[in-house]
Amino acid sequence: MVEKRFKTGTEEPEGKLIARAKKGDIYSFERLVEKYQKKIYYLALRMTRSHEAADDLAQESFIKAFYSLKSFKEGYSFCAWVYKICMNLTINYLKRQKFTISESQIPQGSLELVEDMGKADASEQLIRDELTRKIESEIDHLPAEFRAVFILKTYEELSYEEIANTLKISKGTVMSRLFRARERLQKSLKGYL
Amino acid sequence: MKCEDFDKLVHLYFDGELDAGKSKEIEEHLLTCQNCAAKLQELKKLEESAKSIRMPELSPDYWKTFAERVRNEIILRRRKSIWARLKSGWESFFFYSPVKLRIAAGIASILLVFIIGKLYWDYRGKELEKIRSEKMEKVLIPQTQQKVEALAPAVKESLQVAEQKEETTFTGSKMSPVEEKIVQVPTPSESAISSIGEKGEEKAKQIGEGTNSEHKKAITVTAERPVIEKGVTANLRTVTQAEMAMKPPSLPETILYVQKSPEDKRIRTTSGIPVSPRISIGDKSQPIEILRFYRLDNNWVRALTEKDTLVEADTLKKVISCWKEYFEKKPVSEWAPEGFSQIIIGYQLLFLKTRDQSALQEGIELLDKYKTSVTDQKIKEELSQKIAELEALKKK
Numbered sequence: 001m002v003e004k005r006f007k008t009g010t011e012e013p014e015g016k017l018i019a020r021a022k023k024g025d026i027y028s029f030e031r032l033v034e035k036y037q038k039k040i041y042y043l044a045l046r047m048t049r050s051h052e053a054a055d056d057l058a059q060e061s062f063i064k065a066f067y068s069l070k071s072f073k074e075g076y077s078f079c080a081w082v083y084k085i086c087m088n089l090t091i092n093y094l095k096r097q098k099f100t101i102s103e104s105q106i107p108q109g110s111l112e113l114v115e116d117m118g119k120a121d122a123s124e125q126l127i128r129d130e131l132t133r134k135i136e137s138e139i140d141h142l143p144a145e146f147r148a149v150f151i152l153k154t155y156e157e158l159s160y161e162e163i164a165n166t167l168k169i170s171k172g173t174v175m176s177r178l179f180r181a182r183e184r185l186q187k188s189l190k191g192y193l
Numbered sequence: 194m195k196c197e198d199f200d201k202l203v204h205l206y207f208d209g210e211l212d213a214g215k216s217k218e219i220e221e222h223l224l225t226c227q228n229c230a231a232k233l234q235e236l237k238k239l240e241e242s243a244k245s246i247r248m249p250e251l252s253p254d255y256w257k258t259f260a261e262r263v264r265n266e267i268i269l270r271r272r273k274s275i276w277a278r279l280k281s282g283w284e285s286f287f288f289y290s291p292v293k294l295r296i297a298a299g300i301a302s303i304l305l306v307f308i309i310g311k312l313y314w315d316y317r318g319k320e321l322e323k324i325r326s327e328k329m330e331k332v333l334i335p336q337t338q339q340k341v342e343a344l345a346p347a348v349k350e351s352l353q354v355a356e357q358k359e360e361t362t363f364t365g366s367k368m369s370p371v372e373e374k375i376v377q378v379p380t381p382s383e384s385a386i387s388s389i390g391e392k393g394e395e396k397a398k399q400i401g402e403g404t405n406s407e408h409k410k411a412i413t414v415t416a417e418r419p420v421i422e423k424g425v426t427a428n429l430r431t432v433t434q435a436e437m438a439m440k441p442p443s444l445p446e447t448i449l450y451v452q453k454s455p456e457d458k459r460i461r462t463t464s465g466i467p468v469s470p471r472i473s474i475g476d477k478s479q480p481i482e483i484l485r486f487y488r489l490d491n492n493w494v495r496a497l498t499e500k501d502t503l504v505e506a507d508t509l510k511k512v513i514s515c516w517k518e519y520f521e522k523k524p525v526s527e528w529a530p531e532g533f534s535q536i537i538i539g540y541q542l543l544f545l546k547t548r549d550q551s552a553l554q555e556g557i558e559l560l561d562k563y564k565t566s567v568t569d570q571k572i573k574e575e576l577s578q579k580i581a582e583l584e585a586l587k588k589k
Contacts, residue, residue, distance in 0.1 A: 026264050033260040062263045135242050154243050179204050
């Protein structure tokens with residue numbers, strides 16, 4: 001139940017890969033990286049809004065995971081474990097950097113809308129673009145802890161319990177931070193929503 | 194359900210964290226309450242808007258090389274880690290602990306100096322002891338034995354008697370004035386030292402008659418080697434012939450050396466023996482005290498100084514009497530001025546020891562008598578001054 005989002009397919013011999021990696025087989029670990037690299041990278045990117053930072057943090061998360069493999073418990077999701085490492089590194093990074101992203105730092109193409117934009121007329125398109133920019137900006141201005149909970153819930157669609165495990169906080173704290181993050185966003189986006 | 198309750202549960206409902214019963218309650222409330230339905234709608238809009246943000250798609254090449262880069266970085270760090278561990282270990286051992294190294298070097302140096310010093314000290318003590326022993330054995334004992342053969346029967350007899358008494362072995366005749374002999378004997382007591390003069394003279398008289406001129410330079414005295422016992426501070430010492438007649442003493446060791454200057458024929462003392470200021474006895478090393486003696490013909494008299502406050506009263510009296518006897522025997526022209534100062538010091542020390550004013554008075558009278566006898570004006574003045582000092586001391 002707790003690890004439902006992180007369950008891996010039966011076709012992947014993840015357990016064997018982990019066992020070999022634990023013994024120092026770097027190529028087995030490489031396969032694990034290949035499997036989860038996108039998830040970890042995009043998690044870091046959503047948090048930092050910077051490709052360079054996300055690239056560094058994702059790599060660092062895997063490297064740290066490799067050196068900490070001895071402490072990895074069998075039966076636990078490897079992906080969730082690397083998520084945890086990545087979120088810790090990212091939150092520390094944001095706290096250290098006092099990370100506040102400006103629009104110029106946002107990679108091109110990040111403001112695309114999910115909907116087929118060809119069908120929308122010009123005025124609707126402009127409104128949506130503005131709303132998206134505004135939401136991105138407001139998310140970026142959330143404190144790192146609030147942002148982490150909001151991103152894990154909204155984009156990664158983790159349950160409260162999974163978020164609590166990933167961030168090593170209580171379920172109550174997850175609820176509290178999520179409600180407050182939403183409240184702040186709703187308040188700042190009042191004219192747009 | 195009330196709207197207040199809905200406010201608390203709307204997020205849980207929206208996130209699917211409520212059980213079926215609660216969810217049904219909320220759904221029923223939403224059908225009747227437009228305000229709460231609007232709140233839920235706001236949450237939905239927020240999430241839709243947030244989800245509408247798309248992340249950039251990265252090129253396939255980036256993803257192909259991502260895992261490889263991770264692998265290379267791990268290998269690189271692993272190498273660095275091994276090297277860094279070795280390096281830090283090496284540096285911490287040799288370079289990054291200068292304080293530790295200095296402390297260790299300092300302790301090692303101190304220990305080394307201490308060990309070398311101790312070894313050298315022991316070696317030096319043993320060597321000195323050895324040299325002294327050899328010197329005495331080679332120079333004195335064979336000489337003594339040789340000359341015993343040539344001695345007059347009276348001397349041999351006296352020697353035998355001395356051996357039987359287990360005291361000292363004595364050979365020889367009257368010494369030439371400049372001669373000094375060294376023997377090993379146990380340390381004498383102060384009283385024993387003071388009696389050297391008399392006893393030495395007696396012995397010399399006893400044995401001197403039967404000797405010839407060749408043997409006059411061969412007066413040596415040997416005594417029993419003392420038994421070295423634990424706790425005894427001094428057992429061996431080197432003394433002059435002056436102590437030849439002494440009994441085995443109990444005081445700390447001394448080095449005695451007497452010489453008369455051949456140039457001016459006056460009696461004087463010197464500390465000419467090239468000895469170490471310390472002497473090693475067994476595994477112990479201790480300082481040496483140097484005593485001086487005046488030689489008055491065949492008598493040996495302890496040379497007094499104003500610092501000799503520990504000298505016994507009997508010794509002082511004997512020193513005084515020796516000098517008195519000397520002055521009586523000798524003509525005024527041969528009087529040694531040292532004798533006056535020795536008598537003065539003797540009386541001063543005696544007074545300080547006994548507080549006997551009559552002794553001091555006796556000294557004043559004696560010096561007064563000498564003063565009238567001497568012709569040298571300078572000595573007269575000195576004696577007058579000394580007499581005045583003694584009188585002042587008496588009044589005090």
